[in-house]
Amino acid sequence: xxxxxxxxxxxxxxxxxxxxxxxxxxxxxxxxxxxxxxxxxxxxxxxxxxxxxxxxxxxxxxxxxxxxxxxxxxxxxxxxxxxxxxxxxxxxxxxxxxxxxxxxxxxxxxxxxxxxxxxxxxxxxxxxxxxxxxxxxxxxx
Amino acid sequence: xxxxxxxxxxxxxxxxxxxxxxxxxxxxxxxxxxxxxxxxxxxxxxxxxxxxxxxxxxxxxxxxxxxxxxxxxxxxxxxxxxxxxxxxxxxxxxxxxxxxxxxxxxxxxxxxxxxxxxxxxxxxxxxxxxxxxxxxxxxxxxxxxxxxxxxxxxxxxxxxxxxx
Numbered sequence: 001x002x003x004x005x006x007x008x009x010x011x012x013x014x015x016x017x018x019x020x021x022x023x024x025x026x027x028x029x030x031x032x033x034x035x036x037x038x039x040x041x042x043x044x045x046x047x048x049x050x051x052x053x054x055x056x057x058x059x060x061x062x063x064x065x066x067x068x069x070x071x072x073x074x075x076x077x078x079x080x081x082x083x084x085x086x087x088x089x090x091x092x093x094x095x096x097x098x099x100x101x102x103x104x105x106x107x108x109x110x111x112x113x114x115x116x117x118x119x120x121x122x123x124x125x126x127x128x129x130x131x132x133x134x135x136x137x138x139x140x141x
Numbered sequence: 142x143x144x145x146x147x148x149x150x151x152x153x154x155x156x157x158x159x160x161x162x163x164x165x166x167x168x169x170x171x172x173x174x175x176x177x178x179x180x181x182x183x184x185x186x187x188x189x190x191x192x193x194x195x196x197x198x199x200x201x202x203x204x205x206x207x208x209x210x211x212x213x214x215x216x217x218x219x220x221x222x223x224x225x226x227x228x229x230x231x232x233x234x235x236x237x238x239x240x241x242x243x244x245x246x247x248x249x250x251x252x253x254x255x256x257x258x259x260x261x262x263x264x265x266x267x268x269x270x271x272x273x274x275x276x277x278x279x280x281x282x283x284x285x286x287x288x289x290x291x292x293x294x295x296x297x298x299x300x301x302x303x304x305x
Binding site: 016017018019020021022025028029032 | 260
């Protein structure tokens with residue numbers, strides 16, 4: 001048994017818009033929703049339920065929406081203008097943000113290493129000073 | 142007994158509408174339902190105005206599910222559907238409808254709508270009580286008075302006899 005679920009993306013989440021038992025009708029309606037540009041995203045998920053195993057499998061058979069269109073249009077536009085293919089800026093920004101997050105602990109690590117080094121430096125300086133002082137004393141007497 | 146048939150065979154179902162306008166009752170009613178939602182998850186009973194549903198209304202019905210979750214009650218029945226029954230369906234349970242009837246197949250999946258909390262459209266074919274092969278398409282749309290839990294279902298269905 002198959003069901004075709006139209007899902008729409010709005011306010012940061014996907015929700016079920018409607019469910020059809022007919023693929024063509026679901027695809028027709030999804031394209032109609034897509035053309036209306038009412039939602040940022042629209043997709044059709046085909047759900048197949050196997051009664052013998054009581055398991056269901058899903059696959060997306062249609063993707064639409066302005067966000068998806070923009071993502072597809074960007075590389076095509078760059079190729080047409082002769083520019084070198086560039087990584088998706090949204091993904092790059094995401095990676096940059098992730099990188100910045102990763103760098104944060106490294107900075108903290110440097111800070112935490114500085115303190116023991118400073119203590120060690122002071123101990124060495126005090127030790128050398130003490131040795132020098134003792135030598136000075138032994139020379140005096 | 143229902144037999145699922147290709148939806149392409151159902152395209153002729155619908156009223157005589159201007160060329161280019163969506164003819165299928167299920168899709169037209171779904172569009173109307175989305176407009177009634179006006180940004181909410183579900184429309185309220187009070188949002189349903191027969192005048193807005195225009196020529197679709199005779200093929201529509203409304204089910205009450207609050208307190209009747211397992212066997213909803215007919216609250217409103219359109220003229221085309223009412224004409225198929227000798228007695229009034231209003232106030233009667235869904236289980237009252239006998240098999241081999243458009244209403245039987247059109248209301249058979251109300252529990253799936255309650256579970257999904259989303260409109261569902263199903264269609265196909267069935268053999269009528271007179272032995273005719275009937276093609277149908279139906280849609281069930283959730284309605285909520287509090288905007289959270291489903292308190293009713295707006296439905297629509299139409300059918301035609303298949304040529305021998």
